[in-house]
Each structure stands twice: as C-alpha cells, then as structure tokens.
Amino acid sequence: MDHKDKTIEELTLNLEMAEQVKKSEVLLNKDLKEIIEKQKIYIETLQKINEDFCDKIAKLRIKLNKLINE
Numbered sequence: 001m002d003h004k005d006k007t008i009e010e011l012t013l014n015l016e017m018a019e020q021v022k023k024s025e026v027l028l029n030k031d032l033k034e035i036i037e038k039q040k041i042y043i044e045t046l047q048k049i050n051e052d053f054c055d056k057i058a059k060l061r062i063k064l065n066k067l068i069n070e
Contacts, residue, residue, distance in 0.1 A: 001009075
C-alpha cells in the first residue's frame with residue numbers, strides 16, 4: 001500500500017468517524033430537547049399546584065384572622 005492509498009484510507013476512516021459523531025450528537029440533542037420539554041411541563045405543573053395552595057392558604061389565613069379578631 002503506497003502513501004496515497006494509506007492517506008485515502010485514513011481520511012475515509014476519519015470521515016466515517018466524524019459522521020458517526022454527528023449522528024450521535026443529533027440523537028443526543030433530540031433526547032435533551034425531550035428532557036427539557038418534560039422539565040418545562042414539570043415546572044408549569046408545580047407552579048400551578050403552588051398557586052392553588054397559596055390561594056387556599058391565603059383564604060384560610062383571612063378566615064382565621066377574622067375568627068381570632070371576633
């Protein structure tokens with residue numbers, strides 16, 4: 001195998017490795033986007049739950065203060 005053939009073989013191997021890395025990165029990015037979206041949903045849900053509890057606690061505090069002051 002002469003130098004030119006060896007260089008072509010190395011370049012071909014490097015190209016294949018680069019393509020595999022790119023495919024791996026694409027799959028990883030897809031997975032990360034799904035995880036981020038899921039985390040956004042968790043955060044939105046927790047915010048809603050917290051808002052509901054805060055509303056209930058505020059109403060209960062008002063009722064409690066009203067009862068104490070009577």
